[in-house]
Amino acid sequence: MNRGGGGAIRVLNVAEKPSVAKSVAEILSRQSGGMRSREGRSRYNRVFEFGYSIAGQACHMLVTSVTGHLMELEFDDRYRRWHSCDPADLFHAPVRKSVPQDKQDIKRTLEEEARTCHWLVLWLDCDREGENIAYEVVDICTGANSRLNIWRARFSALIDREINEAVQHLDRPNKLFADAVDARQEIDLRIGASFTRFQTMLLKDAFVLDDTGDDRNIILSYGPCQFPTLGFIVERFWEIQAHEPEEFWTINCSHTSDEGTASFVWIRGHLFDYSSAVVIYEMCVEEPMATVQNVRNQEKLKYPPYPLSTIELQKRASRYFRMASEHTMKVAEELYQAGFISYPRTETDNFSPNTDLHSIVRDQVAHPNWGTYAQRLLDPEARLWKNPSNGGHDDKAHPPIHPTKFSAGETNWSDNHKKLYELVVRHFLACCSQPAVGAETTVEIDIAGEQFNASGRVVLAKNYLDIYRFDSWGGTLLPTYTIGQQFVPTTLTLDSGVTRPPPLLAEADLLSCMDKAGIGTDATMHDHIKKLLDRSYATKDANTRFSPTNLGEALVMGYDEMGYELWKPYLRSMMEADMKSVSVGAKSKSEVLENCLQQMKACFLDARANKAKLLDAMGTFFARSNRPINEAQNSIEAVRPCAACNEAEMVLKRRQTGEFMVSCRGFPQCRNVVWLPGSVSEAAVTGQVCPTCGPGPVYKIQFKFRRRDIPPTFDVDHLGCIGGCDDILKELTEISRFGSHNQTATPARNQSQTPSGVRQGTSMQDLHSGFRPAGQFTNGPTPVAQVKYSAHHVENPAYHERLIQRLTGGGSSINAKILHAAFLWEDDVQNSAPRGRGARGRGGGRTSSRQASASASAGRRGGSQGRGRRGRGRNADGMMFVAATGEPVNNSCFICGDPTHFANVCPNRGR
DNA sequence: GCAAGGTC
DSSP, X not given: OOOOTTSOEEEEEEESSHHHHHHHHXXXXXXXXXXXXXXXXXXXXXXXXXXXXXXXXXXXXEXXXXXXXXXXXXXXXXXXXXXXXXXXXXXXXXXXXXXOGGGHXXXXXXXXXXXXXXXXXXXXXXXXXXXXXXXXXXXXXXXXXXXOEEEEOOOSSSXXXXXXXXXXXXXXXXXXXXXXXXXXXXXXXXXXXXXXXXXXXXXXXXXXXXXXXXOTTOOOOOOTTHHHHHHHHHHHHHXXXXXXXOEEEEEEXXXXXXXXXXXXXXXXXXXXXXHHHHHHHHXXXXXXXXXXXXXXXXXXXXXXXXXXXXXHHHHHHHHHHOOOHHHHHHHHHHHHHTTSBOOSOOOOOSOOTTOOHHHHHHTTTTOTTTHHHHHHHHOGGGTOBOOOOOOSOOOSSOOOBOBOSOOSOOTTOOHHHHHHHHHHHHHHHHHTBOOEEEEEEEEEEEETTEEEEXXXXXXXXXXXXXXXXXXXXXXXXXXXXXXTOEEOOSEEEEEEEEOOOOOOEEHHHHHHHHHHHTOSOTTTHHHHHHHHHHTTSEEEOTTSEEEEOHHHHHHHHHHHXXXXXXXXXXXHHHHHHHHHHHHHTSSXXXXXXHHHHHHXXXXXXXXXXXXXXXXXXXXXXXXXOSSOXXXXXXXXXXXXXXXXXXXXXXXXXXXXXXXXEEEETTTTTXXXXXXXXXXXXXXXXXXXXXXXXXXXXXXXXXXXEOGGGSOTTSOSEEEEOXXXXXXXXXXXXXXXXXXTTOOOSOTTSOOSOOTTSOOSSOOHHHHHHOOOOOOTTOOOOOHHHHHTTSTTOSSHHHHHHHHHHHHXXXXXXXXXXXXHHHXXXXXXXXXXXXXXXXXXXXXXXXXXXXXXXXXXXXXXHHTOOOSSSOOOSOXXXXXXXXXXTSOEEOOOOTTTOOTTSOGGGOTTTTO
8 A cells, every 4th residue: 555654645535526525525524623725726626635534544635626527529630620521531530538728727736636645536426427537537647646546435425424434435436337428428529520510511501591691600510419309399390280270079068056166078078070079969958957976075185396306497497487497507506606505417306314304494494485384394283294205316426406505585696596596495395395185076967878077176285385386286166066966057068179289399398308318418408408599490489489490490301301310319319228238338338339330420421322302401491502512522432442453442432524433542553443323413432341242341332323314113222332243233334324325434525415415424503403304214303393493482392292291191192292283383372472481381281182272273363374384284204293173284394385305404595 | 610428
């Protein structure tokens, strides 16, 4: 054992935050009669010193702290600038941990103190993050003094017994817990940075996102917590949009006597079938005599809430005071810093049996508003006391939020400080109180064989409700009825109602969704919500209810249509399960990292290959910009080692003219090249290795083909291999080479148009222009696709298309087509001018086919001629589209009206 | 300029 001069072991104790360092020092120094305190290098993190004895061994204790994580994970410098690399590289770019500038002073304190100490005792919070921070501290301290003996103190509350117990039974830090957090950090960073860069660079260039034209500061971030949070908001929003109001009928009955009125509700609730409801109603009217069949009297209890956790505090402050969770945390933090409430970031909703609850209550007896209640609570004769119930959560680090100091209001407190302090105090007093007691009466009657119920309640003892004014438990008094009693109802009515959509998500609902799905932690959930507002993904109304913005909805819609559930909570849950496996040693950190990052990279590449869907979704809400699409999105990637020169890699490239090729990096020394079919519109190297081709590894490529350039029997999406095993790719290469498009294997040829009128080497702009040339294998664009980006329909048609898909569940294509046509007609009526962003005709989504068809005829009567989508008969591809009226709708060139070609290849163009 | 997690 290391011993310093003077016989005492010098022990450096490090806590996660200054407040814990202070508490630990106070508790441990009581034995020796007090401590000295001095400043550290950081003005927040003081150093406390005192004598102590561990297992009979004299120790000189130094207690200091960090402030949460000491280190940050970052990419190596050369990957830090956004345009320095392909975002896909961020899945394997080197990362390192370092101490950021604003934590350097804490680092120096640790180094200086560690040099003079023999032991390091880690007092970090006893959770995974705490264990990870512990290793950061170890890193810094052993860097300054490699001979340190390292110990971990495990404690579950800042109380004497726990702390003394912990220091007398020192343990070793748990590497597995820290590993789990390392994996989490790395995955979050790589996924977040790659997707954020990808979608920001892609969409900022392609669309006008800011009305003022200044979108320099716009970041379209993606994060494994922020996106699922946005997902909850959008999902509810879509539910509301998809809601079809349905009329229903119900029978109501009331009876007024000397004692008052009883309202009886039909036991069937309501019926959607009008005739059934009428038949039953008529039976009741014909024999209206009601017979009381049962009278039940029951005692009911209403229990006080569980002790207060962070999430409950946020939810209740939002519900009772409409405070934003982020603001609640700010105010709570200030109350905590000033010593009025306990630590506000806790999952625990159960008081440890050691807590002196009575003394906390005693602190409050002088308060003008709730002091009397506190006194009653302490009076055994009042029988109001009940030990708090256990909510079942324990973070093993902090107690539930409770008052720690009396205040009748401080002069520097805002209204919100007062409200929050009052909530914490009343909540605590309520927790320690008896439940409210009520007497409930239920009366069941029968009219012509139909059952009806009425119920009433009388509160016998308010108990905790006296102090917890936020809860109410009303009830009506019911007249007295006896079994067998008969009466004729005062009223008996057949009433109609309409089903309503669910409300928008309120902040409290959102927090519940996140909590349930494990999105974020108690300390970060409010950050994720705020981030959605900051990024303009969502807005919050005066009732704290959230709606997605166009941007938020478009992003979720885009990913949804790619088929990825990146906006759902599953990815986070999966990661969370993996972290758990790492922390118990069931999986290794590297195994989880490798597996997760490989999957996410494949997903990233696929998303990028399908970026047209993201662009489509954005195109339903935003106008296109004139800027060129960022070519960094198509940078080169290694496909396989070159078998010709055996020296360099073959990489996927795209020429200026649009063709894809896989060529040797050794060019011009090595001229090995594989040309890809001209029908390829997008290609991206995936992480998947071909099991058959060699020399390897040969990475598979995710292709997207232009529908018009391939036979109808082929899919537009294809995961292929250029190593020689891929028959589909071979066939498409042959077709491309010898097919009607007259494309040769030498795509260097500069030709803007082939004799058949098909342009070769489609540029990025063309991919998104929406005008497609007709080709041999074309199945025909739908009318919607044709008008998607035409000047006057920036927003509506594609939006309708998606709504229709949602409404028809992707089912009957005929219905979908009819609806399409109907919506297009309707647009003509309503949108003769471009629409503002606020009004994008969401009503279309709710329009039934019946209503749509009415609009269709109205549109026809209006006689407006849309561009090129109002032809007769069939289009060039033999495809026919039918309007709601059954009449064909077709496409033709909007310049000359000729149905055999589209405007982009019109010979009259520009004349 | 990117994430989420600590915390001041």
